[in-house]
Amino acid sequence: MVKHGKKRFRGTVPLTVLTDGDRIKDVAVVGAGVTGMSAALTLAESGYSADVFEKEEDPGGHVGAWHSLFPGGESARDLMAGFRQELVSRGIRIRTGTEVTAVDRSNGYYTLQTTGGEPEKFRSVLVSTGYRLFDASRKEEYGFGVYPYVITSAELEKRLEQGDRALLVGGMEPGKVAFVHCVGSRDSKAGNLYCSRVCCITGVKQAIAVKELYPDCEVLNFYMDLRMYGVGYEELYQKAQEHHGIQFIRGRVSEAAPTRSGAIQVKAEDTLLGVPLKTEVDWLVLLVGMEPADGTARITGSLDIDRDSSGFLRGKQSMVKPWAAESRGIFIAGACCGPATVPESVTQGRAAAVSVVQYLSGKA
Amino acid sequence: MKTTADKWGFRPEQSGTIDLENGNYELWWRLVGKVPGIQACMFCGSCASTCTAQAEGMNFRKVQLMLRRGMNQSLRQLTAHCMLCGKCTLVCPRDVDTRSAIYNLKLLLHESL
Amino acid sequence: MEQTNRTGTWRTYQENIADDHYYYVRSCIRQTFFPGSEAALLNILRNELGKDVMDDPRHTSCSGIGYHSDIVPLPTIMTVVARQFALMTETGYRNFLVSCVTSFGIYNEILHLWEHHPETLEKTRDFLWKATKREFTIPENVVHTSDIVHKFRKEIFSRSKYSLVHQSDKMPLRIAEHVGCHYAKIFPDKGVGGAEFPRVLTDMIECWGGEVVDYPERRHCCGFGFRQYIIRENRGYPLANTRKKMESLAPYQPDMIVANCPGCSMFMDKWQYTIGEMEGRTFGPEGRGIPVLTYEELAGLVLGYDPWDLGLQMHQVDAEPLLMKMGYDYSPSRKYLSAEGKYLGKPMVPDYCCL
Numbered sequence: 031m032v033k034h035g036k037k038r039f040r041g042t043v044p045l046t047v048l049t050d051g052d053r054i055k056d057v058a059v060v061g062a063g064v065t066g067m068s069a070a071l072t073l074a075e076s077g078y079s080a081d082v083f084e085k086e087e088d089p090g091g092h093v094g095a096w097h098s099l100f101p102g103g104e105s106a107r108d109l110m111a112g113f114r115q116e117l118v119s120r121g122i123r124i125r126t127g128t129e130v131t132a133v134d135r136s137n138g139y140y141t142l143q144t145t146g147g148e149p150e151k152f153r154s155v156l157v158s159t160g161y162r163l164f165d166a167s168r169k170e171e172y173g174f175g176v177y178p179y180v181i182t183s184a185e186l187e188k189r190l191e192q193g194d195r196a197l198l199v200g201g202m203e204p205g206k207v208a209f210v211h212c213v214g215s216r217d218s219k220a221g222n223l224y225c226s227r228v229c230c231i232t233g234v235k236q237a238i239a240v241k242e243l244y245p246d247c248e249v250l251n252f253y254m255d256l257r258m259y260g261v262g263y264e265e266l267y268q269k270a271q272e273h274h275g276i277q278f279i280r281g282r283v284s285e286a287a288p289t290r291s292g293a294i295q296v297k298a299e300d301t302l303l304g305v306p307l308k309t310e311v312d313w314l315v316l317l318v319g320m321e322p323a324d325g326t327a328r329i330t331g332s333l334d335i336d337r338d339s340s341g342f343l344r345g346k347q348s349m350v351k352p353w354a355a356e357s358r359g360i361f362i363a364g365a366c367c368g369p370a371t372v373p374e375s376v377t378q379g380r381a382a383a384v385s386v387v388q389y390l391s392g393k394a
Numbered sequence: 395m396k397t398t399a400d401k402w403g404f405r406p407e408q409s410g411t412i413d414l415e416n417g418n419y420e421l422w423w424r425l426v427g428k429v430p431g432i433q434a435c436m437f438c439g440s441c442a443s444t445c446t447a448q449a450e451g452m453n454f455r456k457v458q459l460m461l462r463r464g465m466n467q468s469l470r471q472l473t474a475h476c477m478l479c480g481k482c483t484l485v486c487p488r489d490v491d492t493r494s495a496i497y498n499l500k501l502l503l504h505e506s507l
Numbered sequence: 508m509e510q511t512n513r514t515g516t517w518r519t520y521q522e523n524i525a526d527d528h529y530y531y532v533r534s535c536i537r538q539t540f541f542p543g544s545e546a547a548l549l550n551i552l553r554n555e556l557g558k559d560v561m562d563d564p565r566h567t568s569c570s571g572i573g574y575h576s577d578i579v580p581l582p583t584i585m586t587v588v589a590r591q592f593a594l595m596t597e598t599g600y601r602n603f604l605v606s607c608v609t610s611f612g613i614y615n616e617i618l619h620l621w622e623h624h625p626e627t628l629e630k631t632r633d634f635l636w637k638a639t640k641r642e643f644t645i646p647e648n649v650v651h652t653s654d655i656v657h658k659f660r661k662e663i664f665s666r667s668k669y670s671l672v673h674q675s676d677k678m679p680l681r682i683a684e685h686v687g688c689h690y691a692k693i694f695p696d697k698g699v700g701g702a703e704f705p706r707v708l709t710d711m712i713e714c715w716g717g718e719v720v721d722y723p724e725r726r727h728c729c730g731f732g733f734r735q736y737i738i739r740e741n742r743g744y745p746l747a748n749t750r751k752k753m754e755s756l757a758p759y760q761p762d763m764i765v766a767n768c769p770g771c772s773m774f775m776d777k778w779q780y781t782i783g784e785m786e787g788r789t790f791g792p793e794g795r796g797i798p799v800l801t802y803e804e805l806a807g808l809v810l811g812y813d814p815w816d817l818g819l820q821m822h823q824v825d826a827e828p829l830l831m832k833m834g835y836d837y838s839p840s841r842k843y844l845s846a847e848g849k850y851l852g853k854p855m856v857p858d859y860c861c862l
Contacts, residue, residue, distance in 0.1 A: 170701060170702070170703035170704065171703045173703075173704075176704065267436075268434050268436075268488065271433050271434050271435070271436070272430070272431065272433045272434035275426075275433055277462065278436075280437070285703070285726060287721075287722075287723040287724070287725060287726065288721050288722070288723065289723050290758050290759065295723040300412060300463065302437050302455075302459055303412070303456070303459055303460070303463065305410060305411070305412055306410070306411045306412070307411065307412040307413075307414065307463070308411055308412070308413055308414070309413070309414035309415060310415055401784075402742075402781070402784075402785065403739045403740055403742075404739060404740055404741070404742040404743040404746070405743050405746075405785065406743050406746045406747040406750050406782070406785065406786075407743045407744050407746075407747040408747070409747065409751065
């Protein structure tokens with residue numbers, strides 16, 4: 031839908047509808063995770079039909095592969111079903127399997143190159159490309175990819191879908207499971223200095239999930255600091271200790287080594303006692319941090335969007351309008367701006383969508 | 395009779411590493427049975443910093459951490475100076491009944507004599 | 508703040524290992540305790556692989572033992588290293604081949620120091636000139652001999668007489684490996700495979716038919732390291748390290764241990780006797796020890812060399828059970844004969860060992 035412009039328009043968007051193939055559409059949403067889907071819904075609620083591009087075959091991003099969400103243990107599957115239902119009822123079609131490979135700006139509109147065919151033109155673009163998880167094999171000392179019983183938090187989430195078959199070892203219930211916090215985060219050697227915020231609560235949540243499946247299993251969490259900042263997080267941590275008997279050991283794991291039985295020998299420093307510590311565990315779960323998704327840098331390369339030193343996108347007025355990348359129709363939201371929880375991502379997606387509406391209707 | 399040290403002039407040192415596989419956790423679990431709330435401890439150190447017997451070496455944070463790691467040596471010595479004043483319980487942010495925990499621990503240690 | 512992301516930086520090193528024209532510097536410990544190893548290596552490089560290796564009689568110890576024991580100060584060792592490089596320069600070589608792992612660490616450490624503090628390099632040039640009237644250039648390539656054997660493992664295997672398998676059922680020999688700290692840990696980007704999963708020995712073993720045994724304390728130091736070992740009363744600590752390693756790999760019952768550092772090989776070989784005397788315990792089957800070999804000796808066995816030429820009779824833990832497993836063709840009775848066939852006398856089991 032093209033609005034005839036008056037002096038309220040700040041951009042130089044052409045006023046007439048061109049030929050069909052040259053049509054400039056209203057808004058493209060890049061990435062259909064929870065952020066992109068929320069944005070598309072808000073846009074639809076305001077009467078704008080977005081073209082939502084998703085490079086994977088299914089929408090939902092990472093949350094689609096999750097089992098339960100913190101702090102209350104809400105089902106990720108139910109959340110996804112809810113989103114899908116709403117999208118259907120609003121007639122929003124997500125263009126799955128279509129990756130946006132480049133975004134360029136010229137003559138006041140944005141041209142998107144995609145794997146779906148011809149380039150397409152849009153008046154505004156909302157970037158919600160999300161994140162990728164840190165590649166745990168880069169922390170060579172943990173033996174990820176070498177020892178089969180060293181897994182990431184993402185893999186554990188998938189396994190939790192299997193119920194009490196999740197962590198069986200040779201058909202038997204595990205005797206001891208250890209979690210390692212801050213894998214790939216707060217770590218110069220891993221190339222990421224920042225805190226990924228959501229992994230600590232994930233570690234507590236997953237530790238409880240393991241205990242609930244296997245009450246006799248010992249669960250250890252090796253942490254440097256426990257970041258329980260959100261609503262309900264600290265209470266969950268206390269519950270994990272008091273109700274489930276999960277042991278939190280302050281100290282980093284230095285190495286994972288194999289043992290005769292196939293268990294993993296873990297060495298760490300017990301910093302509160304100042305003594306080295308070792309133990310054997312059946313599973314070692316690495317709480318990997320969030321990094322900007324691969325496509326983010328590629329798509330935003332030619333645009334005037336700020337990036338921080340870790341590659342996360344930053345709004346021009348990051349205090350009061352964090353979602354506005356620049357004032358001419360580019361908006362950013364969700365985990366591509368920094369590690370974020372589901373409510374945070376959804377909020378950002380919806381706020382950015384409102385800004386898109388304002389921009390398109392000339393009120394921006 | 396020549397001992398190893400005489401014959402060689404040295405003997406292999408023992409490791410100081412805590413081996414969680416070889417700890418003796420009986421005391422810890424018995425204490426948890428008496429004062430279940432102790433599992434909520436987050437090792438903040440409020441108890442240790444207010445302790446009246448601090449100067450005598452009493453440190454409840456350390457004591458119960460050692461119990462958790464299966465390190466039961468010197469516990470009697472360390473807890474000897476506690477006078478059960480209860481200041482630690484007054485300040486614990488996790489509502490652990492530290493006074494009851496120490497009292498019960500002393501009983502358990504006495505039992506094992 | 509500078510990001511020090513070091514993942515996978517060892518790959519560049521691996522690609523840049525020189526393939527010929529080496530200036531060889533020998534190892535104090537290896538020559539003393541594993542006398543056949545260096546001779547075997549030179550034979551393999553020169554006669555089996557046709558490489559050009561300069562074995563210069565004028566070179567000295569790198570003085571790493573003294574340096575790591577706080578006896579040789581830093582300017583001195585820098586000058587010694589400079590002299591070694593000067594000799595290399597004079598003979599026209601640019602690739603520096605180091606026999607000892609600690610030595611390898613020393614050369615890398617000094618080069619690193621010179622790179623980051625160029626004033627020390629200038630000072631060293633000055634010292635060397637004043638002391639010896641020599642000048643030097645920095646080598647193009649500094650590699651450890653195990654890197655070279657690793658690089659040419661396939662060529663070595665193509666000339667092999669034996670594989671690392673049991674002769675009876677052709678099952679691979681189970682071999683535990685240990686990589687020296689000064690190789691893998693101090694400069695992880697200068698070792699094949701990096702610090703956590705060094706491949707220099709595992710690739711050799713697998714190429715030659717053996718099976719690598721991973722054990723919990725694989726990465727643990729053997730305890731050598733000089734400073735703590737030099738004074739007898741302090742040896743309890745180094746010994747405890749080796750004992751920890753042996754306890755860790757004993758349940759796996761490997762057929763042998765192979766190490767690329769001469770100090771590590773020495774420790775793991777000799778201390779098995781000490782622990783036996785002190786605690787009455789052995790780690791191998793049937794009350795025996797586990798044979799410890801250097802990678803040169805292992806390469807020599809693969810090529811079918813006479814074990815007594817390799818120097819296996821000098822080992823504390825007898826290698827004969829291993830040779831029997833391999834179905835090795837050798838003359839057991841020649842063990843204590845000299846090269847001319849004269850009987851040298853059998854070693855007694857001493858009451859206690861003193862160094």
